[in-house]
Structures are given as C-alpha cells and as structure tokens.
Amino acid sequence: APTMKASASAGQPDVLILGAGISGLHSAHLLEEMGMKVTILEARERVGGRILTLMDQPGYPEMGFNSMAAGYGRGIDAAQRAGVELQEVGARYRIGPPSQVYIGNTAMTREEWARFPGNPFPEQYKSVMPGELVGMLVAQNGRLEDWTRWSDPANAALDVSLHEFLKGQGLSDAAIHLANDLAPYYGINAYGTSSLMMEFNDGFIKTMMAAGMESLAVKGGNQKLPIALAEQIKGDILLGREVLGIVQEDAGTTVFCADGSRFTAPKVICSLPLSALRNVKIDPALNGVQAEAVAQLGYQPISMAFITAESPFWEEDGLAPGMWTDGLLGNVMPQRYGEDPNEITGFIVQARGNLALYWDRMDPEAVKQMIVRRIEELRPAAKGKVKAHTYFSWAKERFNGGDVSYLAPGQSTWVNDMAQPAGNMHFCGEHLATSARGLEGAMESAERAVLEVLGV
Ligand SMILES: Cc1cc2nc3c(=O)[nH]c(=O)nc-3n(C[C@H](O)[C@H](O)[C@H](O)COP(=O)(O)OP(=O)(O)OC[C@H]3O[C@@H](n4cnc5c(N)ncnc54)[C@H](O)[C@@H]3O)c2cc1C
Structure with missing residues (x-):
C-alpha cells in the first residue's frame, strides 16, 4: 500500500x-x-478526509471544508505552519445580486417573496428568505445564558427538537418545512435536530464574527x-x-x-x-x-454537483445567478474563485438532508442530467449552456457516511x-x-x- x-x-x-x-x-x-x-x-x-478539492476544475471547487473565520486561531496557525497561503473569500460570497427564491417555477427577489401569497412565514418575518430564518431565530431567541455550557447536564431539559423550538417562535409546520427541512443546516429535519446543538453553533458563529468578518480559504x-x-x-x-x-x-x-x-x-x-x-x-x-x-x-447527508456555464446566461435573463429552490434542484451557488472575483468560475449545486438522500438513490449521471434540465426549464436563457461535471455524495462516501455529525x-x-x-x-x-x-x-x-x- x-x-x-x-x-x-x-x-x-x-x-x-x-x-x-x-x-x-x-x-x-x-x-x-x-x-x-x-x-x-x-x-x-x-x-x-472532509477537506476535499476538485483540483482539476476551474476555481478549485470545494466538495468539503469551505472556509475558516478570522477567529480560527488553530486553523490559521496550521496554515502558517504548513506554508499555505490563505486568501480572504468572504467578500466574494457577497458579490453580485443575492440568490433568488424559486417556489415551483416562480423566481422571486426578497421584495417579491415578502409579498408572495404563498409565503407561510409569520407577518414580521415575511421578508426573511427561507434559508435565513432558522439561523436568525436561533440567534435572536437562544435560551442559554452562556452558550459554552450547551452540553452541561444542567441544561439538558432545554434540549427539545428544533421543530419544537421553531413552533415556539410562531412558525407553522409549513413554515418549518420550507425554512429548515428543504435544506437543513444540520441533520435531516427539524424533528431530529437538537435545539441546543443549534445554540452551540450560533454561539460559535457569534464569537467568530466578533473576531472579524473575514472568511479565509487556501x-x-x-x-x-x-x-x-x-x-x-x-x-x-x-x-x-x-x-x-x-x-x-x-x-x-x-x-x-x-x-x-x-x-x-x-x-x-x-x-x-x-x-x-x-x-x-x-x-x-x-x-x-x-x-x-x-x-x-x-451524520448529515449532503450531495453536490459542480457545473459550469459556457456563457453568462444570468446576464441574458437578468435574474440573479444564485438560486434557492424548493424543488429537486436544491441550491445553486455561484463560485467566484478566479483571479478576478467578479468572474463566476462555476456553480455548486447542493442538496442537503432528504433531498441529498433522494439524489443519492438516482444514478449519478441521471442527477447531473436532472440538474441541467431543471436549470434550463427555470431559465430558458441557460439552454445548451450548462454542463454538469462532477457528482459527489458525502453519504455515499464509505469512510464518512455523511457530512458533519449532528445531535x-x-x-x-x-x-x-x-x-x-x-x-x-x-x-x-x-x-x-x-x-x-x-x-x-x-x-x-x-x-x-x-x-x-x-x-x-
Ligand atoms: C461540504 C462540507 C463543508 C464544510 N464546510 C466547512 C467550513 O466552511 N468551515 C469549517 O470549519 N468546517 C467545514 N466543514 C467541516 C470540516 O471539513 C470538518 O469538521 C473536518 O474536516 C473534520 O475533520 P475530522 O478529522 O474530524 O474528520 P475527517 O476529515 O472525516 O477525517 C477522518 C479520517 O478517517 C478516515 N477513516 C474513516 N474510516 C477509516 C477506517 N476504517 N480506517 C482508517 N481510516 C478511516 C477518513 O478517510 C478520514 O480521512 C465542512 C465539511 C463538509 C463535508
């Protein structure tokens, strides 16, 4: 060997x-x-292990670990010791118009989503995009005084499901399904996810943000x-x-x-x-x-495809390049990892939770075809311009059986x-x-x- x-x-x-x-x-x-x-x-x-880059694709797309925050003392120290160069990528995430929400075949900006009759969120949250709501509610309404004590047995009684926590914030089942279960941040659905683990995650994010807003990648x-x-x-x-x-x-x-x-x-x-x-x-x-x-x-199922576009169809149709969909396409995320941060080097299309398991039951070639077809259906300007290169499933990886662990x-x-x-x-x-x-x-x-x- x-x-x-x-x-x-x-x-x-x-x-x-x-x-x-x-x-x-x-x-x-x-x-x-x-x-x-x-x-x-x-x-x-x-x-x-879970640090895995497609070294032969434009922009070096990441299938695993994406970036460190400015407060990652250990990670930054390891990169310095290893002699690899870290670059700030946080600003690249924020270039260009924000992703639009697709409900069925309808694309919506934040303003359109806020007015959309099918928006199931409580009145005060109508303008919150589906992918933002859970993180926002955990950040605002965490119950722990000191998040570092999240695993302390004294706090165990608070460890209800994320579903119960979100219900307590006034969300309906339909709202929880849309905000969490279609693309869960952790786990497979809100019933199966620990609310205290979400508070641990939130406390860590807040601590990292206090250290600076940069995101660093190699x-x-x-x-x-x-x-x-x-x-x-x-x-x-x-x-x-x-x-x-x-x-x-x-x-x-x-x-x-x-x-x-x-x-x-x-x-x-x-x-x-x-x-x-x-x-x-x-x-x-x-x-x-x-x-x-x-x-x-x-362990959370996450599956991904890396796709490229032959020409910028988003300039043709005037819609945002990024797409958060409630359907089989999942989340289409533009990557800007060339020399010029304005250039889109490709897209990672991601399925989390149950959608990843659904994709994984299909033939990988069929998933790639489905992704291309669905983008073309939603955005006719993309017709004939999109190519899917790689399909990758963490759940199918024999030595992982999923992405990150969850409680x-x-x-x-x-x-x-x-x-x-x-x-x-x-x-x-x-x-x-x-x-x-x-x-x-x-x-x-x-x-x-x-x-x-x-x-x-
Ligand atoms: C899609 C994705 C995005 C992520 N994004 C971020 C991010 O932006 N920021 C962040 O901080 N973290 C992120 N992470 C998490 C981060 O990558 C992991 O927390 C970290 O890499 C885990 O390291 P580990 O050593 O615990 O486990 P692993 O990297 O899984 O290492 C375990 C090793 O054990 C090996 N192994 C398994 N079974 C056996 C066996 N039977 N015999 C011998 N060896 C075996 C595996 O091959 C592997 O190399 C992300 C992860 C994924 C998958």
Whole structure:
C-alpha cells in the first residue's frame, strides 16, 4: 500500500493515529512536538478526509471544508505552519445580486417573496428568505445564558427538537418545512435536530464574527492544507489502510487493517467519524452512551454537483445567478474563485438532508442530467449552456457516511461521554468538539485527545 513518505521509522510507535483528516494530522503534529513517535493509518488513498478539492476544475471547487473565520486561531496557525497561503473569500460570497427564491417555477427577489401569497412565514418575518430564518431565530431567541455550557447536564431539559423550538417562535409546520427541512443546516429535519446543538453553533458563529468578518480559504484549494501538514509529519502516514478491528490487551493495543497488516502501540488516537467507526470491531466493546453514540450518531447527508456555464446566461435573463429552490434542484451557488472575483468560475449545486438522500438513490449521471434540465426549464436563457461535471455524495462516501455529525433532541450531553477514553484508546474528531465547530472544532478535539495521551 502507498505511503506518504519512505518508511523512516522502524520499530513500534508510541501512538497509532487512526485517520488522516485534520484532527488526526493535528494530533500527530502535537505528539511529535512532545517527542513521541506516531504512525497514522488512513483508509483512503489521500489525506484530508472532509477537506476535499476538485483540483482539476476551474476555481478549485470545494466538495468539503469551505472556509475558516478570522477567529480560527488553530486553523490559521496550521496554515502558517504548513506554508499555505490563505486568501480572504468572504467578500466574494457577497458579490453580485443575492440568490433568488424559486417556489415551483416562480423566481422571486426578497421584495417579491415578502409579498408572495404563498409565503407561510409569520407577518414580521415575511421578508426573511427561507434559508435565513432558522439561523436568525436561533440567534435572536437562544435560551442559554452562556452558550459554552450547551452540553452541561444542567441544561439538558432545554434540549427539545428544533421543530419544537421553531413552533415556539410562531412558525407553522409549513413554515418549518420550507425554512429548515428543504435544506437543513444540520441533520435531516427539524424533528431530529437538537435545539441546543443549534445554540452551540450560533454561539460559535457569534464569537467568530466578533473576531472579524473575514472568511479565509487556501489559495489554489483547501486540500493543499492537509497535504502540506502531512508532509511535515515525521512518522509514517500509511494510506489505503482501512482499519477493521481494534483489540486492547495488557501488552498493547493492536489495530487490524483490511489488507491484513496489523500495528501495535501502547496508545491509540481514533479520529474516525462514528459513522465509520461503527463498522470497526472493537474488543473489549465500548459501553454505555459511547457505544450508543457509535451505533447511532447522525451524520448529515449532503450531495453536490459542480457545473459550469459556457456563457453568462444570468446576464441574458437578468435574474440573479444564485438560486434557492424548493424543488429537486436544491441550491445553486455561484463560485467566484478566479483571479478576478467578479468572474463566476462555476456553480455548486447542493442538496442537503432528504433531498441529498433522494439524489443519492438516482444514478449519478441521471442527477447531473436532472440538474441541467431543471436549470434550463427555470431559465430558458441557460439552454445548451450548462454542463454538469462532477457528482459527489458525502453519504455515499464509505469512510464518512455523511457530512458533519449532528445531535438529535435529548443528545446534548452525549458529547461528554463520547469523548471519554476507552482503556488506551482516545478519541478525536469534529463530532467531539465542545467549544468550536467545523475544522476548528476538529482541531480542538485533537488537543484534548493529545493531552489525555500525555497524561496532562
Ligand atoms: C461540504 C462540507 C463543508 C464544510 N464546510 C466547512 C467550513 O466552511 N468551515 C469549517 O470549519 N468546517 C467545514 N466543514 C467541516 C470540516 O471539513 C470538518 O469538521 C473536518 O474536516 C473534520 O475533520 P475530522 O478529522 O474530524 O474528520 P475527517 O476529515 O472525516 O477525517 C477522518 C479520517 O478517517 C478516515 N477513516 C474513516 N474510516 C477509516 C477506517 N476504517 N480506517 C482508517 N481510516 C478511516 C477518513 O478517510 C478520514 O480521512 C465542512 C465539511 C463538509 C463535508
């Protein structure tokens, strides 16, 4: 199996790290700084996990991680250490007219949406676009005095469903369906999503916004970051090593891979998403909430297509390039990642939640055809000008089984149990963060796991 570098390190490592996503790579870096020897086992033939760029497409479209906020201290530090260039992209998101809402075949600006008879939002929210309302209500009406205590058992009684929370804000079922379930920010629908996790997310966003409004991405594609970080790791990073079993004994913990290789070390840090860990045999078995979480934690289905336009049909029809639709097309998002930020380098068409599962049941070529046909139907000026290049599904990815993790109502305290070490096995990964989210949260969780390994 391929290795990132020639095997320089003979003998047993001090720590085996499972997974070469950002949390596994950060764990490796920190342990090596403390003088420990590590080996990383990665199932895929690449590093980066949920950081994935289409390097052969214009504008380097991102299938995973998009950007860091100005307050991402760990992420920015890692980029500097790796020697990759971060560029401000936040302003690019805001160039051009805002996306329009499409209900059925009707395109609407914000003003038109506010007057639309079929708008199911309460009077005071009529001019809020469907994709904005949930975030706005959580931001305005959060119940926690201190959001950093979102997983504190003392607050567990507040962990009703997002659906119940939104009902409490005066939203009807039809309004919740439109504002959340057609394209959920987290999870599959508002019934299955923890309201306290939404408050955690909101608190983190507010903290990041207080640090500055910039959004930073790696120039030339975010995937350069994990690749550069991996190059700085001294220990072996073994690719194509799918972990299938973990056996803990007094003499050490042995990890078994699908290719028949096995590795033993005194300590293991496991960064696998629980959706992947549930396919690994662990002996002795995990128990309690940790076992339940490995079996059940939710991961959000997100699927995407990257499309390009031969000529700017949006200049022809005068409508906004971006489209938020209530139908099978999902959300069409213009990308401006060329040298000139005004140029649209392509579009990411995204389905979240149930729509992603719907797309995933279709043949990928059929999804691409459907997307092109639907854009042409809604915008005749686009006829013959749109080409769909790539279809990508996180739910179908064997080593993810979904995009980011999400908690169901009543699971807000799970994170405390999920993050506990089990014998000599320690855990990190995006799902175990308690004070940051996304990439920054994945790195935060690595720091906790490393401190545990060091016995600090
Ligand atoms: C579409 C999308 C957009 C995002 N946008 C943002 C954003 O804008 N900002 C932000 O902060 N975050 C964003 N994120 C989240 C961010 O990308 C993740 O939080 C972070 O990359 C997760 O890192 P991780 O190390 O926890 O997990 P992963 O990256 O999933 O790493 C886990 C690794 O384990 C490997 N693995 C799995 N199973 C096995 C096995 N059996 N054996 C060996 N190895 C295995 C996987 O291949 C993978 O490399 C986004 C994610 C997605 C998918």
